[in-house]
Structure formats: structure tokens, C-alpha cells
Amino acid sequence: MTNAVIRRVIVLGAIACLSLLTVQTYWVFRTWDLQEREFNRKVNQAMLDAANQLATLNLFILPTNKLVEQVSTNYWVVNVNNPFDANDLEYILDRAFETQSLKEDYLFGIFDCTSDQMVQGKFVKYSTRSENKVALEEPLSKHPDSDFIYYFGVQFPGKSGNILSNMWLVITFSVLMLITLTFFIYSMFVILRQRQLSELQRDFINNMTHEFKTPISTINISSDVLQQSEKIKEDQRLNRYAGIIKEQVLRLNTQVEKVLQLAKIERDNVELNVENINLAELIHSIFPSIELKTNDKQGALHLDLQATHVQVRADRLHLTNILHNLVDNAVKYSKEKPEIHIRLLDDPMGLALIVQDNGIGIPKEHQKRVFDKFYRVPTGNVHNVKGFGLGLFYVKTMCKLHKWRLSLDSEPGKGTAIKIVMPAS
Helix, strand or coil, X not given: CCHHHHHHHHHHHXXXXXXXXXXXXXXXXXXXXXXXXXXXXXXXXXXXXXXXXXXXXXCCCCCCCCCEEEEECCEEEEECXXXXXXXXXXXXXXXXXXHCXXXXXXXXXXXXXXXXEEEEEEEECCCCCCCCEEECCCCCCCCCCCCCCCEEEEECCCHHHHHHHCCHHHHHHHHHHHHHHHHHHHHHHHHHHXXXXXXXXXXXHHHHHHHHHHHHHHHHHHHHHHHHCHHHHHCHHHHHHHHHHHHHHXXXXXXXXXXXXXXXXXXXXXXXXEXXXXXXXXXXXHHHHHHHHHHCCCCEEEEEECCCCCEEEEEHHHHHHHHHHHHXXXXXXXXXXXXXXXXXXXXXXXXXXXXXXXXXXXXXXXXXXXXXXXXCCCCXXXXXXXXXXXXXXXXXXXXXXXXXXXXXXXXXXXXXXXXXXXXXX
């Protein structure tokens, strides 16, 4: 994942999360406002009903204005402006609240004009109001308007909790969204940390492979000198050892070149020199070199170039490397005597290149990952096949850059066929 992709993921993710947070915050406050308005409406109506019942019982007329006033968010005052029987208030309030379905604990008190203060009232619990009416330790606050002479006050200490309990669904979604945001932030932290570790690993591998180039070149030159020496040629044992040194240093150099080439690909520094190529002629031109790989194992390499349109647009160097990598893999994972077929077939999408072997095959659960970098099919403690797991990753990367279609068909014990479909030019 490139830095540009990571930046886009972080920016788009942050915008999405902020948008969700904004919308959710709006709905929380909107729901709270609606719940509070509904609660206030029920209380106001209950207070009006209670005042009307008091007026009916005590035979007086209620004032036309300032009858019910909300002093604070949870405290209401009812100005009846006439004397009333305090003993009737408890029963009337209970009936009024039940009518409005107000299932809420409340405090109430009555203003005494002779002492200019609220007379201690009672605390009434909703659960069992008839049994839980407890005298208040401190009276409620009186109304600041001196014109209020005969009135009573009602306070709901648990109003906020009641509103929150009615918002359980919104709160649940808010909590889930906060968990999601936390997970997103943690995921971004992990991604950035893994990206940093990946860059450190890549830089280490690149520096290491660059450092290998000088000693490899030195050993290569030295092995050439040894092989050209007459004394070495005369000694069969030394000549064989010189040949082994030459063979292994070339193999090591090939692996180092692969790592450097893939590092260049990851930095997006690859420039394809695309040209018209006759794929059949290209295969014939490299046939002797790739045939040697199969001959070393006493195998056979077969060509089946039946396609009628064999012209493609490709980078000659990378296309050649693809062929070598596919044949290398076919030889490495073959049985005792490899039988490898290279086919060119006409395809509805253009031209199909198929490299098929009679090797050990790939289990189905590993087929999707064999094109990943450094991935090798697990073989337990057996490591008879050498490699870094870079060959098929290189093939996949080059096919992606050329916009070719790559597919794999394999069955354990029966071999593997890798197919590349290229648009014909």
C-alpha cells in the first residue's frame, strides 16, 4: 500500500467518521429536545388539570395569566391566586400525573404567605406513591415574583434520567459509533505502524542487496580467472569446484537482481519500453536457454504455437523474464522428469500464453496467495526447492503493468497451468 493510498484512506475515513459524528450528535440533541418538549408539555397539562380540580373543589376562579410557570428545567410553579385546601393537593397531583402518563418521582411544596416561604412538602416516588410520601428535609425555593401569593411548586429531580431512559436506542447507536470511531483510529495507527515497519524492512533489504553486488561481482570475476587458469583446468577436482563457484555466484546474482528489480517496481520507477513483439519468434529465440533448465533434470520442453495472431504490445525484457520465471517454477516444482508445455492459443480477448507442467501442483487453499510477494506454499520441514517467493509476484506485477489477465489452474499431483491473456496488436 503506497503512501498516497494510505493518505487517501485516512482522509476519506476521517471525513466519513466526522460526518457520522456530526449527524449522530445532531440526532442526540434533536431527540433530547423532542423528549424534553414532550415532558414539559405533559407537566404543563398536568399542572393545568390539577389547578382546575383545585378550583372546582374549593370553588374559586383561576387567574387567566401566569397560571403555570416553569421556573427552571425541572421546577414548575402553579399560581392559583386563591386559598385552597392543602390536603387535597397530593391526591389531585397524583391523579393529574397518572392521566398524563407521567411515571416520574416528584417533590411538591406549598407557599405560605404568612411566613413568606415554601412550606415543607413531600417527596413522592412513582413506584408506590401511596406508601412513599416522605417529608422534605429542605423546602423548595419560592417564586421570585412577589405577586404570587397562593401557589404550589412541583420539582422533578430525575427529569434528565427519565429523558435518557427514553433515548436508549439513540444512546446505543451513539455508543456503537464511538466504538467504531475508536476502532478506526486504532486501525489507522496499526496501518501507519505496519507501513513504517514495512519501509524499514524494504530499506534494509535494498541496502543489503546493494551491498551484495560488489562482492558478487568480485567473486564472479575471480571464478572466471580460476576457470581460465591452465593449472585449474588440469586438476579435475579444482575445475569442478571452480565451476560450482561460478554457477552459485550467478544464481546468487540472479536472486539479488530480482530483489532490486522488485524494489524498483514498488517505488513505481518502472518504465515499460513497449513495442510490437512477435511472441512466437521471441519464444523460439529463448528456447535453447530455457530448454537447458529442463535438460538438467532429463525432462522435455514442448512448444505448441498454434495461434494465428502472435503480435503483442509488450516490454521485451520483462516479457522474456516472465517466460524464464514461469519455466523456472515449472522445473523447480516438477517431478523427477519434468514435462513442460508452452502454448500460444487464440483467445476471444486476444492471445493466450500458457505454461503447463506435470509438477506437484498447488493445493486450492494456497492458489490465491502464490502470487503474493515472499509467499511460498508450506512444505513442513522440507526445503528441497530453493527460492525467495518472488518469481510469481514479479509475473503478477508485470501482467498488471501491461494490463494482461493472469490466471492459474492447478491440482495437487497433476501439475499447474498458468495462463496470460494479452490483447493482440
